[in-house]
Amino acid sequence: MSIPNKDLNIWEHSLPLRELCRRRALDLEPEMDCARQGAEILAPYLAGERKTVLDVGCGGGHFYNSLSRRGLNFDYFGLDYSPAMIEIARDVFKLRGQDPGAFMLEDVRDLHGFGCQIAVAVNTLSFIADFREPLQRLSDAGAELIVVRDNFGPETEIKWETDGFLDPGSNHLKGYWNRWSVGETREFLQSLGYDVSQAEDDHCRGRMELVVEKPYHWSWMIAKR
Numbered sequence: 001m002s003i004p005n006k007d008l009n010i011w012e013h014s015l016p017l018r019e020l021c022r023r024r025a026l027d028l029e030p031e032m033d034c035a036r037q038g039a040e041i042l043a044p045y046l047a048g049e050r051k052t053v054l055d056v057g058c059g060g061g062h063f064y065n066s067l068s069r070r071g072l073n074f075d076y077f078g079l080d081y082s083p084a085m086i087e088i089a090r091d092v093f094k095l096r097g098q099d100p101g102a103f104m105l106e107d108v109r110d111l112h113g114f115g116c117q118i119a120v121a122v123n124t125l126s127f128i129a130d131f132r133e134p135l136q137r138l139s140d141a142g143a144e145l146i147v148v149r150d151n152f153g154p155e156t157e158i159k160w161e162t163d164g165f166l167d168p169g170s171n172h173l174k175g176y177w178n179r180w181s182v183g184e185t186r187e188f189l190q191s192l193g194y195d196v197s198q199a200e201d202d203h204c205r206g207r208m209e210l211v212v213e214k215p216y217h218w219s220w221m222i223a224k225r
């Protein structure tokens, strides 16, 4: 596997989204509820000895801000397979005099030889063909805590559909908009040796949210070992 063809990657084809991600990374937008909640879930694990956090599908890297504004003790790495997103993330780190090498341009399914203690995937796994591949890679990376916000429901539903809100000329492009069965995800994480708990999403509180006019039921899965 390698970085998907940019011409076919939906995340490369929305100028408004790129601009929003840049503003978020620069901390010019209000903190997203999910970023706040993710940082609050991680906080107790980052209060003592310094730990490595991998932000999977980091976009422009705004989750770094949510961790750092809480004074937590962590080394941050962001990973995303969209060159445009990684460029934004690296630019913002450079502007702040931070090491842009914290951001990796990579498909999470290719993650090998990287070690982290904590992995977080906020709004990312839904867009990947099979949730098991990234979770297996994060387990192999040694993550003692995996925190996932995703579109969870009673059954897995695989959808390969157009986005419809991309730049003019790109709206034929398709991506995954999957929903994962809570039971299947929990069982898979348990098979990797994790104890699994769930948390309601503070933003949606059990309600459906439309994401580019597709129904999403966001909630959290927290896996510890």
Ligand SMILES: C[S@@+](CC[C@H](N)C(=O)[O-])C[C@H]1O[C@@H](n2cnc3c(N)ncnc32)[C@H](O)[C@@H]1O
Residues within 6 Å of the ligand: 011, 056, 057, 058, 059, 060, 079, 080, 081, 082, 085, 106, 107, 108, 109, 121, 122, 123, 124, 127, 128
């Ligand atoms: C909805 S955005 C979420 C960005 C950020 N986590 C947030 O919550 O604002 C999903 C991100 O996942 C990335 N992504 C999707 N599939 C990926 C994969 N297989 N490997 C790495 N990144 C991926 C996309 O490029 C995109 O930046």
